Amino acid sequence: MSDVRIITGNEAAALAVKRAEPGVIAAYPITPQTRLAEVLSEYVEKGELKAEYVRVESEHSSMTVCISASTVGARVFTATSSNGLLYMHEQLHWAAGSRLPVVMCCVNRGVGAPWSIFNDQQDSFSQRDTGWIQLYCRDNQEILDTVLQAYRIAEEVYLPVMVCYDGFVLSHTMMPVDVPDAGLVKKFLPPYRPHTILSPEDPKTINPVFFASRRENADGVLCDGYMEMRYKMQAAFERSRTVINAASDEWAKLSGRNHGGMIWEYMTEDADLILTGMGSIATEATLAADALRAEGIRAGVVGIRAFRPFPKEEVAQAFAKASAIAVFEKCISYGYEGGVCSDLKAALYGTDIKAPIHNYIAGLGGRDVKTRELVEAARTTFEAALAGDAGNKTIWLNCHTG
Amino acid sequence: MEKTDTNISGVCTPAPGEAGKTGEWRDTRPVIDPAKCIPEVKGKPACFLCWLYCPEGVVTMTIPVTIDMDYCKGCGICAEECPPNAIQMVREVDIDE
Incomplete structure (x- = not known):
């Protein structure tokens, strides 16, 4: 049975996140993303979503929280807009370079100066080369479905995914959205399996200085240099094409909705x-x-x-x-x-x-x-x-x- | 079969040598004069300020004191701290081996 609700783009995104059941959410409110951050905190506060909601003082910190939580094995979510996204810039590279499947909504807004709170896509466009997959949505239903697909894609290729949708035009505009039930989403989205487990029983150094050349480690294994790591990331992007299309097809089979892949x-x-x-x-x-x-x-x-x-x-x-x-x-x-x-x-x-x-x-x-x-x-x-x-x-x- | 690096992100296990043999960075080498080194002269555990101050942990608290040249970067702190000036920093190019 379908559950169609008349909701805004931000509410559609929040419902998708609720269904994806992240363990940690860290977000700093910024127009036009604000309602998304608020709705998620309401879910957590009411106990409808069993996640830890980390209140932070900035977007740089919200991404840092996501990076840390994802490193120790939690599915994570954050969202931002405009100058907030730009404030994350350095951490966007860290999330991608650490190959963490962070999912973030970018509610597209023009960038200052001069200040604008209104919509364009200069914010996410300017973060094009940070190593994030970027998906753009055309309506509120697609926002909901794309957030779910984003987790599936991110956790398969170990790349962070930015789900972008237009501020106000979608974020604040109400449309009918079919909300999938939790069972359907569970079928589509397997639990998150981190590529590296960080625990006191098995200590590791994460992201140490990488030298230009490859080098042998203490066990005599010839380890990647910086360039090999970068090549692996590019190879993951090439592979993600198939994964993006497959996630879209599979979701279409389950939900009856196909928004296209690439x-x-x-x-x-x-x-x-x-x-x-x-x-x-x-x-x-x-x-x-x-x-x-x-x-x-x-x-x-x-x-x-x-x-x-x-x-x-x-x-x-x-x-x-x-x-x-x-x-x-x-x-x-x-x-x-x-x-x-x-x-x-x-x-x-x-x-x-x-x-x-x-x-x-x-x-x-x-x-x-x-x-x-x-x-x-x-x-x-x-x-x-x-x-x-x-x-x-x-x-x-x-x-x-x- | 040759082991390959399967990590997709920058990860290593803390162990000596994970950053390569850092002794290759050295251009001056600490050389200990046993006639001046306090533990050796006294024949009992004493002083060991070189061991205490070495930022790389490559000096041993033994008699005689030894320094692991695979990882000694040649910073010269041991020579600076040695009370009887038993350690001289010698340029690698002047050492014939």
Whole structure:
């Protein structure tokens, strides 16, 4: 029997965490994540979730608590946004380098200065290279399902996973969400098995100085140097592609809901024009695709669900027949272009795809992005391609750039 | 079969030599003069300030006092602390072996 509730994205995330039964939660409240941290503390306080909720003085500490607890064998959770995520930056590297399956929600918010509490994706985008898997959600149901999948993925490949969803647009917006029962989640999510057990009976030194070269230990075993450790991490990322897809498929079998693995597609089968993006802007692009089809333009959408690892093979396939591509994104790599756009271009290099790619920087700091604006932008891209203009462009959508 | 490093993160078991033979770092070597070293001169356990101050724990509290050259980094603290100046720091390049 289904249990559909009308809840916000933050509440959906909290319910997923409750079902995953972490042993330790450490979170520091920050808009727009606050409600998620609050709901979890309520669960713990009421005894509905048997976790230790560690109150910390900062995000740097909340991640440190997660790292420590995960090292000694606890499933952990934290969540943050914006400058809070940036304050964790150093510890993000420590979690990834220690290969700890920490799961964190990043409720996407613009980064200061100047202050913004509103949505864009510059926060998680700027943490792209910390060694975390990043998954982006398009609606509240996907947030709930993705948090559960995140634990499954993280604990299989021993990499931390960041579940990203748009602040306010999803975190504070109510939608119907089907909440899976505990039994179903237990079937999907086996207990956490740490890769290294730290205990007084078996003392170990964790993360000592690694020298550049490989070296023999006291038992004569030739041990990894720093580079070998880094290579193992990259290899885990490569393996995680299959694991992300498999987790999505398995959850679909159990729950009946499939949000896609690395990517999702909407009416791309015969699409000449493909709109793409991450998170809620890609959801909105599906409405734009409908409107464009009503005008007679065969449009479709590819949603990037996994930003790291980047779905290089999936996009090469999904965009194979496109004659024009419009990338909408809520972040920018200053001095170049949108980060999704760069990665997409790199993934398509050397393929037969020669479609022009227009990069639309949109919705920064919560600026509203309307479906009709997406329609207009995508139509411009399509018409340029039709007219034989093969040039790539970066355009700031609905911004007074005079 | 050759043992390989199966750790996926930086982990080691505390043991001598886990960081490699740190004696390779040394460029000056402590050389003890038995004619001046107090335990040796007196023929009984005494002094052992070199053993006490060695940050690497490579000096033995024995007669004669010995230093494990596989791990002595040549910092010279023992020579600095030795009351009768029985320990001289000699440049490795000046030692012919």
